[in-house]
Amino acid sequence: MAQAIITDSKLRLVFETGLNEQGKPIHKSKTYSSVKQSATADQLFSVGQAISGLCSYPLAEMNRNDSFEILG
Structure with a gap:
């Protein structure tokens, strides 16, 4: 059975400028x-x-991006 192991995680904030x-x-x-x-x-x-709250532009989106390694 294959497994997905998380290798990296990032937080992306998108602002309307x-x-x-x-x-x-x-x-x-x-x-x-x-x-x-x-x-x-x-x-x-x-x-x-x-x-x-520390930025001068309004927040439009927030995303979490995870990367996985697939092992078989």
Whole structure:
């Protein structure tokens, strides 16, 4: 049976920095590496909210990106 072992976890915050000529939002992101792999969604949400509170742009999205190694 194959196993998936988590090898890396990152937190990505996406901010809305303005509007383009067509009036659509412009987004910029910041990725934080080496996130504790055991961190829960609630913990990451709290950290993301705290970080976004220090920024001048509104937070548009928050994503967790995990990388896995598949072993057979």
